Amino acid sequence: MNTTNDRRVRTRFAPSPTGYLHLGGARTALFSWAYARHFGGDFVLRIEDTDVERSSEDAVQAILDSMNWLGLDADEGPYYQMQNMARYREVVQELLASGHAYYCYSSPEEVDQMREKARQLGLKPRYDGTWRPEPGKTLPAIPENRQPVVRFKTPLDGVTSWNDLVKGTISIANSELDDLIIARPDGTPTYNFCVVVDDWDSGITHVIRGDDHVNNTPRQINILKALGATLPVYGHVPMILGPDGEKLSKRHGAVSVTEYDDDGYLPEAMVNYLARLGWSHGDEEIFSREQMISWFDGKNLSRSASQWDPQKLNWVNAHYIRQADLTRLAKAIEPRLRALGADPERVSLVDAIALVRDRAHTLVELADACLLFCADPATPDPALIEKHITDPARVALADFLARAKECAWDRKTLSALIKELLSAHELKMPQLAIPLRLLIVGTPQTPAIDAVLELLGRERVVERLELGLK
Ligand code: GLU
Numbered sequence: 001m002n003t004t005n006d007r008r009v010r011t012r013f014a015p016s017p018t019g020y021l022h023l024g025g026a027r028t029a030l031f032s033w034a035y036a037r038h039f040g041g042d043f044v045l046r047i048e049d050t051d052v053e054r055s056s057e058d059a060v061q062a063i064l065d066s067m068n069w070l071g072l073d074a075d076e077g078p079y080y081q082m083q084n085m086a087r088y089r090e091v092v093q094e095l096l097a098s099g100h101a102y103y104c105y106s107s108p109e110e111v112d113q114m115r116e117k118a119r120q121l122g123l124k125p126r127y128d129g130t131w132r133p134e135p136g137k138t139l140p141a142i143p144e145n146r147q148p149v150v151r152f153k154t155p156l157d158g159v160t161s162w163n164d165l166v167k168g169t170i171s172i173a174n175s176e177l178d179d180l181i182i183a184r185p186d187g188t189p190t191y192n193f194c195v196v197v198d199d200w201d202s203g204i205t206h207v208i209r210g211d212d213h214v215n216n217t218p219r220q221i222n223i224l225k226a227l228g229a230t231l232p233v234y235g236h237v238p239m240i241l242g243p244d245g246e247k248l249s250k251r252h253g254a255v256s257v258t259e260y261d262d263d264g265y266l267p268e269a270m271v272n273y274l275a276r277l278g279w280s281h282g283d284e285e286i287f288s289r290e291q292m293i294s295w296f297d298g299k300n301l302s303r304s305a306s307q308w309d310p311q312k313l314n315w316v317n318a319h320y321i322r323q324a325d326l327t328r329l330a331k332a333i334e335p336r337l338r339a340l341g342a343d344p345e346r347v348s349l350v351d352a353i354a355l356v357r358d359r360a361h362t363l364v365e366l367a368d369a370c371l372l373f374c375a376d377p378a379t380p381d382p383a384l385i386e387k388h389i390t391d392p393a394r395v396a397l398a399d400f401l402a403r404a405k406e407c408a409w410d411r412k413t414l415s416a417l418i419k420e421l422l423s424a425h426e427l428k429m430p431q432l433a434i435p436l437r438l439l440i441v442g443t444p445q446t447p448a449i450d451a452v453l454e455l456l457g458r459e460r461v462v463e464r465l466e467l468g469l470k
Contacts, residue, residue: 007203007205007230008041008042008205009035009036009039009040009041009042009205009206010036010041010042010043010044010202010203010204010205010206011032011033011035011036011041011042011043011044011204011205011206011207011208012032012043012044012045012046012077012198012199012202012204012207013028013029013032013033013043013044013045013046013067013072013074014045014046014047014048014195014198014209015029015047015048015063016047016048016049016051016054016055017047017048017049017055017056017057017059017060017063018051018054018055018056018059019059019062019256020059020062020063020066020255020256020257020258021062021063021066021067021256021257021258022248022255022256022257023240023248023255023257023274023308024210024239024240024248025063025210026066026067026070026257026270026274027237027240027274027275027277027278028208028209028210028237029067029070029072030070030072030271030274030275031208031235031237031278031279031296031301032206032208032209033072033073034275034292034293034296035206035208035296035297035298036075036206037293037296038293038294038295038296038297039297041205042075042076043072043073043074043075043076044074044075044076044077044079044202044204045067045074045076045077045078045079046077046078046079046080046081046198046202047060047063047077047078047079047080047081048081048191048194048195049080049081049082050081050082050188050189050191050194051191052082060078062256062258064078065258066256066257066258069257069258069261069267070257070267070270070271071267071268071271071289076202079198079202081194081198084194084197084198085188085189087197087201088183088189088193088194088197089183089187089189091193091197091227092150092182092183092187092189092193094227095150095152095182095223095226095227096150098226099133099153100152100153100223100226100227101150101151101152101153101182101226102131102132102133102150102151102153103131103148103149103150103151104127104130104131104132104148104149104150104151104179104181105131105140105142105143105146105148106127106130106131107143107146110130111127114126114127114128114130115127124176126178127151127178127179129179131148131151132151132153132179146185147185147186148185149181149183149184149185150181150182150183151179151180151181151182152179152180152181152182152193152219152222152223152226153179153226154174154177154178154179154180154219154222155174155222156174156175157173157174157175158173158174159171159172159173159174160172160174160177160218160221160222162217162221162231162233162234163233164234164235164236165206165208165233165234165235165236165298165301166211166235166236166237166238166301166302166303167211167214167236167303168303170214170217172218174218174222176218177218177219177222180192180193180219180223182223192216192219192220192223193223195216195220196220196223196224196227196229199220199224199232200224200227200229204232205232205233206232206233206234206235206298207232207233207234207235208234208235208237209234209235209236209237210236210237210239211236211237211238211239212239213236214236217234217236235298235301237278237301238278238302238303238304238305238306239305240277240278240305240306240307240308241305241306241307241308242307242308243307243308243309243310245307248308252308252310253310257270263362263364264317264336264362264363264364264365264366264367265313265317265362265363266317266320266321266324266363268288268289268320269313269316269317269319269320269321270313270317271289271292272286272287272288272292272316272320273312273313273316273317275287275292275296277306277308278301278302278306279296279300279301279302280300280302281295281300285316286316286319314361314362315361317361317362318360318361321357321360321361321362321363321366322357322358326350326353326354327350329350329353329357329363329366330344330349330350330353332363333349333353333363333366333367333370334349336363336364336367337367337370337371337374337375340367340368340371340375341375342370342371342374342375343374343375344370344374345374346373346374347370347373347374347455347456347457348455349370349373349374351455352370352372352373352374352455353366353370355447355448355451355452355455356369356370356372356447357369372441372443372446372452373452373455373456377440377441377442377464378441378442378443379442380438380439380442380443380444384438384444385438388431388434388435388438388444389435389438389439389468390431390435392425392427392431393427393431393432393435394435394469395425396421396422396424396425396427396431396432396435397432397435397436397439397465397468397469398469399421399424399425400417400418400421400432400436400465401462401465401466401469403417403421404417404453404458404461404462404465405458405462409454409457409458410454411450411451411453411454412450414450414453414454415450418432418433418449418450433449436449436453436465437449437452438468439464439465439467439468439469440452440453440456440460440461440464440465440468441456
């Protein structure tokens with residue numbers, strides 16, 4: 001068999017624009033991209049838009065946006081199959097001329113009857129080869145006014161096998177395969193045929209795709225062989241299942257990549273997490289894009305389906321939120337804060353983020369945590385007020401207020417002041433810190449009180465304490 005090993009690596013991602021880019025598609029794109037990058041090759045983007053009814057420009061845009069967000073940059077494309085029709089027709093003609101394809105005038109009803117007949121005989125339902133030319137065979141008379149389809153002349157015997165990058169050797173008997181229609185009565189080429197021509201013309205060396213395409217592969221290989229093409233290496237990646245072991249679907253929450261953007265996931269977290277679905281490098285769970293590229297050599301791809309685990313994704317995302325540049329995070333959450341009715345300019349947002357980000361799993365949680373500093377304080381629960389704003393606490397709070405009006409406003413000074421007041425009033429930390437929190441931000445729990453005070457600023461702290469102690 002021809003191999004592609006000595007050619008420059010060229011992979012492709014070939015989505016059908018019939019909807020958003022779902023997680024399985026994104027993972028396939030990532031693997032194809034990483035494989036090309038690892039070998040210093042090319043990554044080609046091809047939009048398979050021949051299903052005109054179901055394809056849309058919005059879906060194309062959603063796919064491009066998602067890939068852009070994930071940073072899966074293509075070296076070529078997007079190519080659009082609908083713009084390549086003349087070429088497919090040309091190759092159909094070549095196959096007809098070389099005797100690898102033939103016109104078939106059987107009507108759909110006749111083909112149905114053939115199938116039914118085979119079924120009754122206990123055979124695999126299939127086209128019976130009526131119009132397949134063979135040496136010495138006389139073909140039926142061509143019916144009038146009937147446009148033929150073009151069928152590919154699949155070898156009658158032998159096996160088609162390939163060494164799958166993921167699944168190992170797969171062999172399918174040619175007798176299992178029908179004479180595939182490659183062009184419809186109106187001359188439009190069919191799905192498998194377009195894929196073959198494009199992979200061939202664009203010199204694709206490695207086809208990495210979902211394993212729902214395994215059945216198409218022997219058909220595509222046979223056509224490529226008939227064309228005298230060098231065969232690509234195929235790698236069929238198993239599907240991603242939901243946490244319940246069922247096929248991943250809307251029921252499991254967001255399935256479109258862009259929804260994860262909306263839900264506050266960072267693209268590097270998404271890439272890192274997706275990479276681990278069906279691929280591993282030792283025990284590494286957290287790795288950069290560059291590390292992935294240096295490791296992703298087509299080995300260690302899992303043969304079994306992987307499971308979507310939202311908690312693990314959260315864990316990975318939390319890691320990247322802790323690592324991310326603060327200014328970038330601030331930019332990312334500003335619109336979220338505004339949407340929540342808060343004013344991000346009320347505080348130094350980067351300082352607020354630095355204080356709260358350790359606990360955030362998503363940008364949504366991060367924005368929520370920053371509300372403490374840039375939204376009006378929540379109205380505290382009266383029961384909490386009653387419980388914590390005791391008389392001794394009030395005295396200490398009044399003392400704090402008086403001192404807060406003139407002390408230096410930095411974390412260290414504020415911390416020393418609180419300690420001093422605790423000992424002067426014989427209180428324990430929570431006996432002062434909780435009342436302070438309730439009065440200045442409306443909740444009993446916040447990050448370290450001295451840091452919260454510093455960030456809120458003297459003016460707001462004084463104003464809120466004065467109001468609360470009235
Ligand atoms: N267009 C196909 C799909 O979206 C992929 C075809 C291929 O990768 O060969 O499932």
